[in-house]
Amino acid sequence: MSDHISGPRAIADPVTDITDVFAFPCPESPxxxxxxxxxxxxxxxxxxxxDAVIYRLRVRSVSIAPNRRAFAVGAxxxxxxxxxxxxxxxxxxxxxxxxxxxKMPNGETVxxxxxxxxxxxxxxxxVFAGQRSDPFFLDxxxxxxxxATRQLAFKQVGSDRLYGKNVLxxxxxxxxxxxxxxxxxxxxxxxxxxxxKRPVRLERVGRPEIKNITLGAKIFDPVNRxxxxxxxxxxxxxxxxxxxxxxxxxxxxxxxxAFYDGLDGKTDWPLDEHGNHPLMELLLxxxxxxxxxxxxxxxxxxxxxxxxxxxxxxxxxxxxxxxEDVVDSILTLYVNAGNGPRISDGxxxxxxxxxxxxxxxxxxxxxxxxx
Amino acid sequence: MIAATHMYDVTELxxxxxxxxxxxxxxxxxxxxxxxxxxxxxxxxxxGLIELITLRGLILGHIADxxxxxxxxxxxxxxAATDGAAFVARARTRAVFHRFTDALDDIDRAERxxxxxxxxxxxxxxxxxxxxxxDEALAIREEAADRRASFENVAAxxxxxxxxxxxxxxxxxxxESRRRYRGVSPFPLALLDFQLGLMWMNEGxxxxxRTSFDAARRRxxxxxxxxxxxxxxxxxxxxxxxxxxxxxxxxxxxxDPDYAxxxxxxxxxxxxxxxxxxxxLAAARYDELVATHPEAFADHAAEFWLAAGANPDKALRLAxxxxxIRKTPRAYDLLARAVAANEVVGAKxxxxxx
Numbered sequence: 001m002s003d004h005i006s007g008p009r010a011i012a013d014p015v016t017d018i019t020d021v022f023a024f025p026c027p028e029s030p031x032x033x034x035x036x037x038x039x040x041x042x043x044x045x046x047x048x049x050x051d052a053v054i055y056r057l058r059v060r061s062v063s064i065a066p067n068r069r070a071f072a073v074g075a076x077x078x079x080x081x082x083x084x085x086x087x088x089x090x091x092x093x094x095x096x097x098x099x100x101x102x103k104m105p106n107g108e109t110v111x112x113x114x115x116x117x118x119x120x121x122x123x124x125x126x127v128f129a130g131q132r133s134d135p136f137f138l139d140x141x142x143x144x145x146x147x148a149t150r151q152l153a154f155k156q157v158g159s160d161r162l163y164g165k166n167v168l169x170x171x172x173x174x175x176x177x178x179x180x181x182x183x184x185x186x187x188x189x190x191x192x193x194x195x196x197k198r199p200v201r202l203e204r205v206g207r208p209e210i211k212n213i214t215l216g217a218k219i220f221d222p223v224n225r226x227x228x229x230x231x232x233x234x235x236x237x238x239x240x241x242x243x244x245x246x247x248x249x250x251x252x253x254x255x256x257x258a259f260y261d262g263l264d265g266k267t268d269w270p271l272d273e274h275g276n277h278p279l280m281e282l283l284l285x286x287x288x289x290x291x292x293x294x295x296x297x298x299x300x301x302x303x304x305x306x307x308x309x310x311x312x313x314x315x316x317x318x319x320x321x322x323x324e325d326v327v328d329s330i331l332t333l334y335v336n337a338g339n340g341p342r343i344s345d346g347x348x349x350x351x352x353x354x355x356x357x358x359x360x361x362x363x364x365x366x367x368x369x370x371x
Numbered sequence: 372m373i374a375a376t377h378m379y380d381v382t383e384l385x386x387x388x389x390x391x392x393x394x395x396x397x398x399x400x401x402x403x404x405x406x407x408x409x410x411x412x413x414x415x416x417x418x419g420l421i422e423l424i425t426l427r428g429l430i431l432g433h434i435a436d437x438x439x440x441x442x443x444x445x446x447x448x449x450x451a452a453t454d455g456a457a458f459v460a461r462a463r464t465r466a467v468f469h470r471f472t473d474a475l476d477d478i479d480r481a482e483r484x485x486x487x488x489x490x491x492x493x494x495x496x497x498x499x500x501x502x503x504x505x506d507e508a509l510a511i512r513e514e515a516a517d518r519r520a521s522f523e524n525v526a527a528x529x530x531x532x533x534x535x536x537x538x539x540x541x542x543x544x545x546x547e548s549r550r551r552y553r554g555v556s557p558f559p560l561a562l563l564d565f566q567l568g569l570m571w572m573n574e575g576x577x578x579x580x581r582t583s584f585d586a587a588r589r590r591x592x593x594x595x596x597x598x599x600x601x602x603x604x605x606x607x608x609x610x611x612x613x614x615x616x617x618x619x620x621x622x623x624x625x626x627d628p629d630y631a632x633x634x635x636x637x638x639x640x641x642x643x644x645x646x647x648x649x650x651x652l653a654a655a656r657y658d659e660l661v662a663t664h665p666e667a668f669a670d671h672a673a674e675f676w677l678a679a680g681a682n683p684d685k686a687l688r689l690a691x692x693x694x695x696i697r698k699t700p701r702a703y704d705l706l707a708r709a710v711a712a713n714e715v716v717g718a719k720x721x722x723x724x725x
Contacts, residue, residue, distance in 0.1 A: 013556040015387060015395050042406070044398030050387040052555040086388045096394075141413075159411070165402065194555055196385040202555070 001162065002136045002326070003203075004041040006211040007230030010203055014040045015050040018205040019167050020136050021057075021190040023290040023319040024297075026173055027356035033176040033292045034360065035059070035080070036322070037190035037205075038167040043131060045364075047168055048098055049084035049114065054199055055170055056081050056191040060239060061182025062289055068311050070281060071289060073187055073239055078105040078180050082129060082170050083195065084114065102127045102172065105179060117359060124175035128359035132169040133352045134162050135322045135361055136208075139345040143327075147217050152263050152335070158346025166364040173358055176292045184293035185304070188319070189238040189286070203234045206286035207302075208326050214283060214334075220255040224248050238286050246284070253280045260334035268337035278309065279333075290319030296356075301326050302333060322354035322361060384549060386557040389591035393430070396558075399423050414451045417443065418460045425467060430558065432595030432625040434660070440464050448477075455486035462494055469666035469696055471498050493527065503699035505535050522551040526563050533570030536700075541570055561590035565597050572604065580604045595625050599633065606637050622649060628656035629671055635679035650679050661689065669693040673705055683712035 002020045004010075010017035019038045026032035035057045040047050049055065061074035081103040087096035098114040104125055112120025115130035139158030146153045176183060189206050193199040205211075211230045218225050229252055232245050241249070257277040261269045269278050282305055289304050294317035304318035320326065331343040352362035387395075403420040406412055421440045428436030444461040451457040462477035475498055478491050492511045499508035512531055516524040525548035532541035545567055552560065568583030581604045587597035598617050605614040614637060621630035631653040638646035657672040657680075673689035676682040690709035694702045 009553060013387075013554050014399060015391075016555060040395075040398075042399065042402040044401030046394040046401065047398035048391045048394050050391060050395075050555055052385040052387045086391060087394070161406075161413075194385045196383075200553070202553075 001041070001138060001140055001212055002208040003205045003211055004136070004162070006203070006205075006216075007234055008228060009231050009234065014042070015047075015168075016053055016192040016202040017041060018190050018192060018203045019134065020208060021188065021205045021288060021320070022135075022322055023186070023188040023288045024300075024321045025290070025292055025295060025317050025319075027296040028358070030295065031175055031177060032173050033180075033186070033290065035172045035174065035188055035190075036169060036360070038132075038134070038136075038169045038361075039192065040168040041134070041162075041165070043166045043168055045131070045366075047131060047166075048087055048096070049082075049100065049129065049168055051084055051086050052195050053202070054081050054083055054191075054193040054195050056193060057170075057172060058189045058191060058238075059180055060187045060287075061180070062185045062187045062287075064185075064308050068308055071185075071187065071285065071308075073285075073287075074182050076181055077239075080104060080125075080172055080174075082127070084129075087114075100127075100129050119171070119359060124178040126173040126358060128169070128171040130169065130359075131166050131364040132359070132361035133350065133363065133365050134165045134167045135350050135354050136162055137325070137347045137350045138162065138327045139347045142345060143213060146263070147219070150259075150263075152343065154331075154343070154345045156346055160347045160350075162350070164351045164365045169359070169361050171359045171361065185289060185291045185318075187239070187287035187289050189288075201235055201237070204236070204238055204286075206238055206288050207283070208320065209330050210283060210286050213327075213330065214256055215249070215252050217256055217259070218252075220259045221252050222255060223251040241284070249284055250276070250280060253277065253283060257283075257334060260331075261337075263335050264340060266336075268335075268339050282309070288319055291317045294318075297321070299324050299329075301329050306333075306338070323349075325349070384552055384560060385555060386560055386590060387555050389557050389561070389589075389593065392557050392591065393593055396423060396427055396430075400427065414447065414454045414456055417447050418456050421447070421460045421464065425464065426558065428467075429562075429596075430591060430594050432599070432621065432627045432630070434626045437464070437467050441468060453484060455481035455484035455490075458484065459486065459491060459494060462498075466494070466498050466501065467667070468664045469501070471502050471666075471697065474498050493523075496527065496531075500531055500534065501699075502697045503702070505531065520547075520551060522548050522553065522559065525551055526559065526566075529563060530566045533566050536570070536573065538570065538574065541567065557590040561587040561594050561597065564590065565594070565600070568597070568600055568604075572600065577604050577607055581608070595621055595627070595630070599630055603633060606633075611637060611641060622652075626656070628653040628660065628675070631656070632671075632675040632679055639679055646679065654680055665692060666696050669696065670702065670705055673709060677705075677708060677712055683709060683716050687713050 004019045017039055019041050022036040024034050026034050037057055057080045059078045062071040065072045082100055084098055084100045087098040089096055100112050100114055102110045108122055110120045110122035110125050110127050112127050119126055119128035137160050140161050142153045142158055189204055191204045192202045215229055254277045257279055261267055271277055297316040298321050300316035300318050301320045301324050303316045304314040307314035328344050335343050354360050354362055400423050403416055406416050407420050421443050424436050424440045441464040444464040447457045448461050458477040458481035462474040465474040478495050481491055496508045496511035508531055512528050516528055525544050529541050529544045529548055564583045564587035568580045571580035571583055584597050584601040587594055588601055599621055602614040602617040618630055618634040622634050631649045635646045635649035635653055653675055657675055660668040661672050669689045670693040673686045676686035687709040690706040694706050
């Protein structure tokens, strides 16, 4: 699962569990960038945002470093903090209504009502928050089976346990020229933090499937074979990893990436003399990179990074669009580096596709569908 | 900008409003129930659903939730007889209904099926504690807290020390466990405050008990046991009106007869004839529950028959049944009170024949 149930803390309280982060140029207007953060896997109809959590999207300007092996991240940060009230019952007998607000980097606040598809509007920002169909799709059991059997276990037609499930989504459509500085490439991270005087980070997500598919398995790790590393990883500032645990993350990433590379019986990602996988440092810096100056593209995940590794200019907006079959992209990247056939998990779409019109994600599923 | 997680000072921990938390608990249950209805549902999701329903039962005081979780766990073991997680799930529901020997058997079975002791020891310790085997429970709990001083492990020690009347240790670890809390769910914090409230109540420190139960209630207003015990403390402190307001609401909404029993006792002490109605309700429900789950309700029913139910003989039978199940200080105390009540009745009978 993308970042669903990604560690003990996330499992303990789904209202803080980020399932996915998306970033893409607005399909409707190139001046706008769309940032989406979903939380609460398997949300039932009564799910609400927490009033004790800050749902934060962090954005920094990035460029490609001179050595073309990493991104140079700008120091200025632009944060969009969404917070929510306790729901009220204004009519006494009708549905509960939850109000939210998004604090923009310039300090201004946009108010909105949860589940109102019109959202709230402020100078340069259009916000929606509410229950939507989970756009992510994956054959999770076969991903687990692949680890257990050490062989690609995906079937031609897979089974998706997220099929027909809902999440709580936060959608920001922002005028990046007005609200952000720098660019046009930006790094995006979604976070949940405790509210209060000294916020504490609970979860953070940049790219999909970093914590579950990439970091989750312990069995290949030569250093910390019994360590549930994901809560530690969630604590970290994506733009400034603490030096205390970075060795543990590197060891885990190197081991697991090497495992995936070996699944087709050949090595497409030779390790360097220190045993480092070529993708390791790039994935360790876990943020979605999107180029807001490029037109919207439906299949652009990781293209900027791949272009960077191949020392060529990227041609797409990168980032991540809602409907992209990102699991197939990740499996193909990890297993054969794009040198072989595209590897599919056998699940090619969610129950409902997202649209190219605000708020983009499909409405929530009202009845349970068989996966 | 972000405090390191081990440094922040927690005077008032931020937690999700109790109403939202309950809505979200329902949202989780609704979604998982739909999942579990599918033919290919996993043991993991079924175990998750059993745990969530049990939690709802605990918070709302719904015995029907416990019963449902118990039935689901029995079915799960039938369907997944080689999966240790299924046996742990059943051990938990059996422990809820005080079937401790059966629960320990399930834990042993889960281990034989491959679950390691680290996974099962918490459940084993909880059962030992419930059985009054404090030393064995303490050894497990201390080892876990030494290995990883998480909120859960330290809070478990608070529960153990507070039940055993070790006030200083419980208070110290209460503060320590709160410092280590890393979430926003109000349920673990409310349960912790409730534990402390029980300790103060057992120590006769009613003002402290009220503070703790009220803290739990403020975290989760629908937390029935906190409301019920708060009412009990208020009644002891002479705040009858407040106690009655709480108990009327609980007795009407919960299928646990404890609230009707408490209400009946307070109304009887206040000389209000309404007490008979609640007494009848409680008596019928206790009889029903003792018939189906004697291990879990013998002690509660005995308390009722000693107080509002006014049937010391029945109370003694149930107190004897209870002491067979668990030899805790509270069970001995209950038996002693039941014996004493019968002696008083016996003396009265004797006197009437003199």
